[in-house]
Amino acid sequence: MEKAIRKYWPVFVLPTLAAFSVGFIYPFVQGLYLSFCRFTTIKKASFNGLDNYAYALADSEFWHSFWFTALFTVVSTVLINVIAFAIALALTNKIKGANIFRTVFFMPNLIGGIVLGYIWQILLNCVLSILEKPLLALNATYGFIGLTILMCWQQIGYMMIIYIAGLQSIPDDYIEAAKIDGATTGQILFRIKIPNVMPSITICTFLTITNGFKLFDQNLALTGGEPAHASEMLALNIYNTFYSRTGPQWKGYGQAKAVIFCIMVIIISMIQLRFTKSKEVQQ
Amino acid sequence: MKAKEQIAKIVVFIVLCLLAVLWVYPVFMILINSLKGDTFISTSTVFQLPNAKSFVGLFNYQNALSSKGFAAAFGYSLVITVTSDVLILVCTSMCAWYITRVHGILSKVCYALFVFSMVVPFQMLMFTLSSTADRLDLDTPFNICIIYLGFGAGLAVFMFTGFMKSIPLEIEEAAMIDGCNPIQTFFQIVLPILKPTLISVAILETMWLWNDYLLPYLVLDRKKYMTIPILIQYFRGSYGHVEMGPMMACIMMTVLPIIIMYICLQKYIIKGVIAGAVKG
Numbered sequence: 001m002e003k004a005i006r007k008y009w010p011v012f013v014l015p016t017l018a019a020f021s022v023g024f025i026y027p028f029v030q031g032l033y034l035s036f037c038r039f040t041t042i043k044k045a046s047f048n049g050l051d052n053y054a055y056a057l058a059d060s061e062f063w064h065s066f067w068f069t070a071l072f073t074v075v076s077t078v079l080i081n082v083i084a085f086a087i088a089l090a091l092t093n094k095i096k097g098a099n100i101f102r103t104v105f106f107m108p109n110l111i112g113g114i115v116l117g118y119i120w121q122i123l124l125n126c127v128l129s130i131l132e133k134p135l136l137a138l139n140a141t142y143g144f145i146g147l148t149i150l151m152c153w154q155q156i157g158y159m160m161i162i163y164i165a166g167l168q169s170i171p172d173d174y175i176e177a178a179k180i181d182g183a184t185t186g187q188i189l190f191r192i193k194i195p196n197v198m199p200s201i202t203i204c205t206f207l208t209i210t211n212g213f214k215l216f217d218q219n220l221a222l223t224g225g226e227p228a229h230a231s232e233m234l235a236l237n238i239y240n241t242f243y244s245r246t247g248p249q250w251k252g253y254g255q256a257k258a259v260i261f262c263i264m265v266i267i268i269s270m271i272q273l274r275f276t277k278s279k280e281v282q283q
Numbered sequence: 284m285k286a287k288e289q290i291a292k293i294v295v296f297i298v299l300c301l302l303a304v305l306w307v308y309p310v311f312m313i314l315i316n317s318l319k320g321d322t323f324i325s326t327s328t329v330f331q332l333p334n335a336k337s338f339v340g341l342f343n344y345q346n347a348l349s350s351k352g353f354a355a356a357f358g359y360s361l362v363i364t365v366t367s368d369v370l371i372l373v374c375t376s377m378c379a380w381y382i383t384r385v386h387g388i389l390s391k392v393c394y395a396l397f398v399f400s401m402v403v404p405f406q407m408l409m410f411t412l413s414s415t416a417d418r419l420d421l422d423t424p425f426n427i428c429i430i431y432l433g434f435g436a437g438l439a440v441f442m443f444t445g446f447m448k449s450i451p452l453e454i455e456e457a458a459m460i461d462g463c464n465p466i467q468t469f470f471q472i473v474l475p476i477l478k479p480t481l482i483s484v485a486i487l488e489t490m491w492l493w494n495d496y497l498l499p500y501l502v503l504d505r506k507k508y509m510t511i512p513i514l515i516q517y518f519r520g521s522y523g524h525v526e527m528g529p530m531m532a533c534i535m536m537t538v539l540p541i542i543i544m545y546i547c548l549q550k551y552i553i554k555g556v557i558a559g560a561v562k563g
Binding site: 105 | 292299312415465495515516538542
């Protein structure tokens with residue numbers, strides 16, 4: 001059978017592979033090459049070695065956006081996962097209307113980042129102006145808090161769904177047995193529920209980390225990086241280096257930053273892979 | 284003990300209710316303001332329900348549909364989402380079947396590249412991808428689906444191969460012995476078995492395609508085509524006076540179909556999300 005299918009590879013693999021080459025492989029390789037060039041368009045590119053990288057690594061705005069992103073990722077990951085897990089615990093505890101709550105909490109996930117960003121920009125700016133505080137675009141701290149609230153609002157439902165699935169897959173016998181042995185609610189939570197949903201916790205943690213790290217749409221819509229690039233995250237910083245500056249050097253810098261960004265994301269994914277693998281061995 | 288538990292449950296219930304209100308409120312706020320006249324939307328009145336003076340009915344909606352280009356944007360978004368979805372489902376499921384059933388260099392290399400592509404952030408290719416699309420004339424809503432097939436293939440192939448490994452080989456072998464060629468086997472035997480995964484992948488890809496902003500923004504010819512997220516960004520992005528009324532109406536008209544779809548397809552969407560998370 002394998003042989004028969006093998007002959008049909010142009011039918012089965014070629015369409016996807018062709019589109020994949022156009023949509024991913026070619027732009028990726030070209031992007032990698034251009035990060036070593038000074039260019040404004042692809043045709044007008046001249047090799048300039050590591051200059052772009054040297055500039056990118058010396059760019060204080062880039063570093064600022066890196067720390068902003070890192071801090072945001074840590075804060076949002078912790079908040080989202082703790083709250084989502086708490087809600088999932090409550091909803092799996094035979095509470096009335098659990099399905100309705102689940103439906104409501106998950107809803108923001110389906111709304112796109114740009115739309116979400118504007119909804120919250122309007123809402124938060126109104127709240128801030130009533131409190132007579134500076135608007136989002138004028139104060140990076142409020143921008144940070146706003147982004148965190150927005151991400152919590154959007155992602156808690158998603159992670160909650162995953163935690164609920166994890167909690168529901170724990171056999172009832174475990175919890176029954178623990179109760180008969182006289183375990184308290186706290187002991188059941190820490191000794192039985194949490195160890196048994198460890199795979200879900202790993203998945204959710206890394207999902208929130210990568211989502212936070214790669215965040216773009218929400219950042220653009222909510223604060224646009226204002227004031228003066230202070231609330232700019234990595235993805236937006238790269239975008240702005242590319243498209244909102246004129247001059248022959250900027251695109252090369254942007255591409256070099258993008259490669260660095262890409263490497264960071266790959267490292268996070270490798271750590272994730274390591275984590276999931278080691279968990280599988282234990283089980 | 285029992286009474287204590289009862290109280291705890293009530294407290295949790297109340298907290299959840301409060302949270303639920305918090306979750307619904309932003310959308311509700313947009314809804315009430317989309318029914319007000321432009322001049323009545325200001326920071327001091329934004330939390331008030333529309334009253335006799337500020338209520339303008341569906342005027343904002345009509346305005347958004349007729350003069351703000353919402354109808355066209357909605358149409359383009361729909362075209363892009365549907366064509367890309369169909370193309371991704373058909374092509375990647377075929378590709379995934381080949382990868383799982385044929386063991387060779389081609390399969391191994393393809394699989395590794397697809398998985399790799401899931402990790403790479405879009406910023407890495409945004410410039411080169413948009414200029415490639417330009418050169419190949421892939422910058423209209425009708426053929427941008429080829430770009431999406433390429434860029435969205437990773438997740439889809441990954442999810443399909445994950446599921447296909449669990450399909451018993453015997454069924455397909457029986458079909459082949461009975462005289463089916465691989466194409467018939469795939470479309471008549473494998474595809475029907477794949478149905479649950481097809482739905483999951485379709486939902487995950489739709490959530491991405493419908494809301495995607497940067498890729499169409501950079502790839503499409505912006506003067507001619509706008510998708511919904513681009514239109515909404517354009518509303519705010521253009522400096523000067525922002526017409527809040529029509530903008531609120533646009534947001535509402537973007538959100539409403541999604542919510543209706545969600546309520547109808549909830550079961551599948553949640554299954555799709557869980558499947559995607561476990562595989563991802």
